[in-house]
Amino acid sequence: MTSHRIRAALMVAAAAILLTACAPAAGPAGGPTSTASPEPDVVGTWGSDAKGEPFLEFTAEGKVTGTDGCNGIGSTYTVVDDTVEIAPYYSTLKACQGVDTWLRGLSKVQVDGDTLIVQDKDGAKIGELPRT
Numbered sequence: 001m002t003s004h005r006i007r008a009a010l011m012v013a014a015a016a017i018l019l020t021a022c023a024p025a026a027g028p029a030g031g032p033t034s035t036a037s038p039e040p041d042v043v044g045t046w047g048s049d050a051k052g053e054p055f056l057e058f059t060a061e062g063k064v065t066g067t068d069g070c071n072g073i074g075s076t077y078t079v080v081d082d083t084v085e086i087a088p089y090y091s092t093l094k095a096c097q098g099v100d101t102w103l104r105g106l107s108k109v110q111v112d113g114d115t116l117i118v119q120d121k122d123g124a125k126i127g128e129l130p131r132t
Contacts, residue, residue: 039079040111046129047116052096054103056116056129058084068103070096083119084109102127 047055047066056066058077064086065074075089085108107121114131 040082040084042077042079042084042109042111042116045132047132049132052099054100054127054129055132056103056106056109064089066103068099068101070094070099070101071104073103073106082110084111 042058043060045055045057047053049055052069054067054069056064058064062076062078063074064077065072067073068091071092071094073089073091076087077084078087079085086106089106091104103118103126105120105126106118108119108123110117110119116129116131117125118127118129120126
């Protein structure tokens with residue numbers, strides 16, 4: 001009977017060691033730590049909702065909508081490292097005079113504090129939008 005207890009105690013100890021080894025490291029307040037860089041905080045509205053002004057709105061569900069100041073646009077996005085990549089988007093095709101449609105070149109964005117750096121497909125900066 002004593003050998004059964006010793007075996008059971010060894011099995012419990014081995015299981016505890018294995019479970020502890022597989023658990024993520026604890027960070028502040030017991031949460032997991034990560035060595036990866038944090039994802040950019042893109043969720044929210046960027047730009048101005050004033051008529052004729054561009055804006056983009058990113059949701060936590062991976063959707064992006066907005067306007068170049070004239071035509072509405074919509075798509076989805078994914079985060080890759082520190083860049084937010086925008087999938088090919090739909091757009092209305094209104095003819096608008098006096099509206100700068102630079103946002104139509106949108107392909108990627110990067111967050112720099114409270115500024116959204118808008119880039120084309122080659123990664124060249126085409127404009128900026130402030131967080132609102």
